[in-house]
Amino acid sequence: MKLTIDGKKIEAEGKKSILDVARENDINIPALCDHPILGPFSGCRLCIVEIQGRRGFAPSCSTYAEDGMEVKSDTPQLRKTRKEILGLILTEHPDACLICTEKQSCDEFKSTIRKVGEVTGCVLCSNNGRCDLQDVVEAVQIDKVDFPSVYRDLEVKKNDPFFDRNYNLCILCGRCVRVCHELRGASTVHFVDRGPEAVIGTALDRTLHESGCQFCGACVDVCPTGALTERAVKYEPLPDGTAKILCPLCGMGCELDVMLSNGRMLSAKPAEKGTVNQGQACVKGRFLIKDVVISPRRILQPMIRRRKELEEVSWEEALDFVAQKIKTYKGNEIGFITSPQLSCEDNVVAEKFAQEVVKTRNVGMSTGFTPLDSLWHLEQKNGISPSFHFNKEDIARAKVIFLTGTDLALSHPMLWLEVLKAVRNGARLLVASPFEIAGSRYASSWLPIKPGSEDLLYRCLSKMILKEGEVGGHDLEGYESFRRSLEKLNLSEAAEVTGIDEKSLRRATEMLMRGKPYFIAGMGLTPSSGENKNIASLWNLSLLCKGKLIPLGLENNQRCIFEMQRNNSRKTKLLSQILQAVREGQIKALYTIGPIPLDKKIKTELLIVQDSYLSGIAERADVVLPATTFAETDGTFVNxxxxxxxxxxxxxxxGESKPDWWILSQLAKKRGKKNFAYKKSQDILKEMKKRIPSLKKPSSAHTKRGKQKFVPLRARYHGTKIGKKFPFILSSDYSLDTYRNLVLSSEIKGFEMVRNARWIMINPEDAKTLKLEEGEGIIMESSVGKKKGVAKITEAVPQGTVRASFLWIEGTEEAFNPLPVRIKRGK
Amino acid sequence: MENILKEFERDQKELIHILHRVQEEFGYVSPPAISAIAKHLKISENEIYSVLTFYKAFSLEPRGKHIVTVCMGTACHVRGAPRLVDDASREMGVDVGQTTPDKHFTLETVNCLGCCAIGPVVVVDGKYHSYVKRMDSIIKEYSEGR
Incomplete structure (x- = not known):
């Protein structure tokens, strides 16, 4: 289509607003309520234009560009009207500085004074210099406001973590309301009251925290004024530069822009053009990055334990010490542990170091119990050909999504945003979860299953589909035996165990049969022991529905470890196997780069910890080698x-921290190895590509399609037994709330409020029976160990069930899910 | 509350109807009612609160047995409505928008009822009183059982 804007001939394609077309062609039309990531709103009326042949002014943000249109955005009449509109907007926003005649000289000679009680002008505002309203005032060239100004004198809301809300500066553009509803699906804030009383707020004026806010910070990033300001940067200078990092705090790999001032990190913001996140992040990426990197727990210098105390030493001394010590053990007496939170480079060097320098078979690289691992085991054992690769955009296009074993909004927030997009496009969302999760509200059907009965639920659904007939998989290998294995399954008996009646089951079946569902399988499907039957049944169900199974991992670089192990001739061990060997005394020295549980039975003659933080196991180490974090080195992650x-x-x-690969290659050199001569992380690239083939050709490596087949399911289903001794069922909650040895919620106050790793969630009725109060210290005991925590009373958890963060730094390395437990009061 | 919700579909478009029904039944929409509606319609409580505060027809606090509404439209205003409000306020011992402690009266104002010819107008429980000169007689009329 062809149109002209301000005399400029423009060609445009597709359904676009006039404003968008103008922006693409460098024509600046002032706008305040419009934002590229949000839908049109026509609230501020500043983007008005004249369209030839139409009466009045049209808001260009919500008028489609059409063929042959003649648009004018800058006529005297428009300029006058715009000034008037902006004047009205400014009546409720401190405008003294905006229209001040001394503005220019003030900008030049005065710096912003921000530590003030009330913001009554730009020079007192922390948003000075990064304010959309300032830009618009500049563009509209308003020099006086003809209307009386009003200072609403609203109380600044400071009771929530991470950011303050000063609605005296709010212009009611609704960007925060819209981003919270449209994009994040949270609807935490909304317009409250009307007319002159109108304000952005929450139900009953609760804090954001009480209103279901997850603190993703999307509202802060879209706010055009200083109404919403991040506390961490409030009193900081404006950044003099930004740099891109990858967030290592979950498996998504969001791009973040780190704001810098004189080489100092101020804060991080989601990158607008981030491949994975497109300007969005979660609470961890938005607000925690700085506190993670610049933590008081950071280790600044190498340390060696002498006379029971850790003493700071030079790198030379520490490296010599470690190199000497390692030599005194036989290879297999040394256990070596790496972590899926490290970069590909670090892991490749670490593995090579373990094999060639330490010469041990006891190398642990991962816990090995994620759905990703489970599906891989099925591949090895049964010869199925799953595709591990997917594009998150495909999820947004799905018609049916089955979410199981995960609170996706917490574990993989960016995938959850794709699910939300799909739901808004009319997709059906099926959620199987014992708890009310973020997904429950958007689910067409929420199956509140009893923890641990997932396997049985999938079998029931398979049986229902077979009963209905059709859909796929009939000609695949193993179909007949799978069908026969379901013959004995009694649906009404099963309903007793799963807690899902036949009516709900039928509804779910109908949904799944609508077409090509996506099965998103999370860490909650981790088995209590042995092979993962959940994933096996789900695999069969996905074949039957002609759907796609997406197995999730946990850590940011889980996929790298997974690839390395999958393409490895030299087998590595599971973390639990290494630690078992430590407990049994077969391993005498332990070199760990990853966090390991604080278990008193884990005792070795020599404990070398290479980490960034002096916490957790590092506090017991004989040698501590300070490693850099993700912000201080180059690297690669596979998301x-x-x-x-x-x-x-x-x-x-x-401090003197060094990249992990550097430390290891220096140690290798001390032991006389010549093939560790890396000067920078890029030098490792070649070896990395050999060890992780998918790095070379990402998509094809995962889609070598063999014959698909059903996996035989022989074992009869056994539910989790609850006895008098352990009357509750614990179902673990998996989201990566740690970085290396740092437990985020115990170090960062704000995050503790949002998601405390010590929370043990319990139903109000159960709490009443146990006489528990919110926040009270409780001890949870099971047959395998105990965990201390604090009570979090919530209706999201059904009676008889408790939900707690799986944090194996504090517990055991095995995942037991679900697990019968008992609860008692105590600290 | 559960019985009321049963009357309605689980669809967002029912929100205002539900709120009206709750208002009619209980005289106000309580916080527990908001959360019950939120669960029923699968929307956030904040969205409901936004709708609640937009319309004057809904109240967030319990209201009295009798609702006394004084019209403050231009015509009623010039004919002495502000004095009527003052009188009512004094008689009842509450400000505009408040409810007497014994939950008998709620005093409200409105910005025009569209029947300016018979002003000043006072409406009590939906019954219109025209050419009102004094409030005490009206209040007395409805004070039975107080």
């Missing part, structure tokens, strides 16, 4: 989709 992304150093290493 949950199988997407390879690299990142570079944004700040100088803190």
């Amino acid at each position: 949950v989709e199988g997407r390879t992304q690299s990142y570079s150093r944004v700040i100088q290493p803190i």
